[in-house]
Amino acid sequence: MTTDHTDPSHEPLELGGSVWFQAGAQTLGGASRIALLAAIGETGSITSAAKAVGMSYKGAWDAVDTMNNLAGEPLVVRLTGGKGGGGTTLTPRAVKLIETFRAVEREHRRFLERAGAAIEGFATDWDLIGRIGVKTSARNQFYGTVSAVTRGSVNDEVSLALAGGHEIVAVVTHESTETLGLVVGSAAFALIKASWVVLLVENESGAPLKLSARNQLRGTVLSVKRGAVSAEVSLGLEGGAVITAVVTNESVDTLGLVEGSVAVAAFKASSVILGVKD
Known part of the structure; x- marks a missing residue:
């Protein structure tokens, strides 16, 4: 596993774009x-x-x-x-x-x-316009930088560093790693469907939760939108990102999920889809 990479904040900005x-x-x-x-x-x-x-x-x-x-x-x-x-x-x-x-x-x-x-600041704005223009059925979309790639016997484990100090880990095939050009320092986005996210509430001690799900993001409930059977719950993460989960109304009541309460969004590394800009 490689951990050394260049801090993009100290690199000169260059104009880039793509056609498709x-x-x-x-x-x-x-x-x-x-x-x-x-x-x-x-x-x-x-x-x-x-x-x-x-x-x-x-x-x-x-x-x-x-x-x-x-x-x-x-x-x-x-x-x-x-x-x-x-x-x-x-x-x-x-x-x-x-x-x-x-x-x-x-x-x-x-x-x-x-x-x-x-245009002043065009390079930075143009890159952001490209990112926010991505359309997908996955409710949760995060943009970050590959911080580590660990090779396995069949699949690779790819870590993506997000704003706010968060990290998302994905498990993908060797072929996907190579096809997408995933190397330390490269930019990528992670997609997670809201139905793949499980919400949990920490105990009073605040001890780390013991789960098989590799990804656990702690945040504050921003909204709870109830439907006939299920509810859409959005958590605000440190740094401003938002992750949304779809859970049953019964789970909302059992966990006491209300605006302002603290919860943890958990999802398996195999549930993360990685993508890059062409």
């Missing part, structure tokens, strides 16, 4: 997927292309299948047999897509450079 294509509400591809397409076109091999862009073979084909499905037509086709022994090639649609992406990316870079020079 969408098919309806689904993301067809960003820079990494377009790079994969370009590598396939250059090498004629999914294996060589995956290595060139730092993806696993399975991850590369999963990305190709997703792009083919979302485009509504093949972008990559696998050739079998023949004098050359088969291979992988791009369709004319994929070639045009790469050209369009590169043209849009050039214009996007010029826009960022002009905006960065004209």
Whole structure:
């Protein structure tokens, strides 16, 4: 496990941004997927292309299948047999897509450079706009920096440092760690569905709770919204973050959850989904 990493608060800010294509509400591809397409076109091999862009073979084909499905037509086709022994090639649609992406990316870079020079604090604001624009069905979304990656025999344990001194631990596969580029110091976000969060109340001594759930975030109840059967309870954490849980009305009454009371939100590391900006 590595713990040394650069403090981002002491690093000079640089302007950054990304371009991606969408098919309806689904993301067809960003820079990494377009790079994969370009590598396939250059090498004629999914294996060589995956290595060139730092993806696993399975991850590369999963990305190709997703792009083919979302485009509504093949972008990559696998050739079998023949004098050359088969291979992988791009369709004319994929070639045009790469050209369009590169043209849009050039214009996007010029826009960022002009905006960065004209608007004070643009780099920081632009990054935040990108983060708050993420749409997902998971109620709880946290943004942080990877503080540790511990390799296991099958899965990896990834720790994400949040504002306010909190930390979230996730268990993901080796392939996910590599595909997402999760290394110490990289930025990532964690998604936790409200139904995966369990609420507890500490005893009078305030001793740490003994649970199999790795993540335990202590906070103050901000609101309790009751429904016919269940209630939505939101806890305010140190540093300003909010985590929400869905529990039964009976649990709300049993635990004495009211605005201003203290509770602990617990959830398993395997219940945390990690993501990164493309």
